[in-house]
Amino acid sequence: TAQPSTGRADDKEKVKELLFDGFNESSALGKDGVSIVSIVGQGGIGKTTLAKMVFNEVKEQFGNRRWWVCVSEKPNRMGLMKKICKESVRELKGTTSLSDLCTRLRSKLSKSKFLLVLDDLCELDGWWGDLAAILLGGAKESKILITNRKVEVSQAIGAKIHKLPQMSFDESWSLFLCVAKKQEHELESHHLKRIGEKIVAKCDGLPLVVQTVGSLMGTKMKTKNDWETDEK
Ligand SMILES: Nc1ncnc2c1ncn2[C@@H]1O[C@H](COP(=O)(O)OP(=O)(O)OP(=O)(O)O)[C@@H](O)[C@H]1O
Numbered sequence: 001t002a003q004p005s006t007g008r009a010d011d012k013e014k015v016k017e018l019l020f021d022g023f024n025e026s027s028a029l030g031k032d033g034v035s036i037v038s039i040v041g042q043g044g045i046g047k048t049t050l051a052k053m054v055f056n057e058v059k060e061q062f063g064n065r066r067w068w069v070c071v072s073e074k075p076n077r078m079g080l081m082k083k084i085c086k087e088s089v090r091e092l093k094g095t096t097s098l099s100d101l102c103t104r105l106r107s108k109l110s111k112s113k114f115l116l117v118l119d120d121l122c123e124l125d126g127w128w129g130d131l132a133a134i135l136l137g138g139a140k141e142s143k144i145l146i147t148n149r150k151v152e153v154s155q156a157i158g159a160k161i162h163k164l165p166q167m168s169f170d171e172s173w174s175l176f177l178c179v180a181k182k183q184e185h186e187l188e189s190h191h192l193k194r195i196g197e198k199i200v201a202k203c204d205g206l207p208l209v210v211q212t213v214g215s216l217m218g219t220k221m222k223t224k225n226d227w228e229t230d231e232k
């Protein structure tokens with residue numbers, strides 16, 4: 001999906017606020033500790049995309065100590081630890097055991113502040129305790145940004161939560177035009193704007209759906225009849 005990200009300005013600000021100014025809240029981790037922020041919402045609503053936007057905008061604060069780990073499948077302890085180490089520690093020659101990985105990771109994280117994204121963290125299954133101890137023992141002012149679908153998981157972790165809402169109609173419409181590679185006036189001149197708007201309204205603010213529909217429509221810029229068929 002090489003589509004540029006659109007919209008989500010408010011959500012991006014909100015997540016950054018939670019990351020950087022959220023200290024006043026009753027965070028068990030205290031002012032300087034490592035804090036966890038989670039973007040929660042249903043599949044295809046744009047959590048990963050939003051996390052990427054934030055990730056790209058905090059280069060100044062974290063430099064190359066920004067690590068992106070895609071968790072996805074139900075993680076097992078060793079597998080996830082390896083993934084995190086691969087991003088952060090990098091040089092893993094000679095490490096064989098879990099305890100070895102833990103030691104290296106702990107030392108890496110304590111050096112200076114970092115941002116770790118755990119994208120699509122779906123289940124915890126008891127392994128979180130060990131890992132959390134290592135992550136939360138990292139350098140002060142470090143941040144962990146999580147995306148997941150279930151609010152319960154984020155609550156269990158003690159994350160500050162941003163529930164990502166559906167895209168507004170305007171955001172969906174811009175995304176649709178962008179993906180379909182169409183200008184609004186082109187649609188108007190083909191009498192397709194109204195139908196286009198109806199189609200976008202049916203996408204329910206889910207960018208994944210807008211994108212799928214938009215690219216379909218884009219490839220067949222065609223007659224009003226075709227779009228009317230699609231609308232049904
Ligand atoms: N703000 C946006 N601008 C443009 N495209 C977007 C935007 N948000 C999401 N998309 C597109 O919608 C699709 C789904 O987005 P994304 O992968 O971020 O959803 P998600 O919430 O992480 O889903 P999942 O729960 O399955 O991981 C992607 O193809 C992405 O490119």
Ligand SMILES: [Mg+2]
Nearest residue numbers: 047048120147
């Ligand atoms: Mg995702």
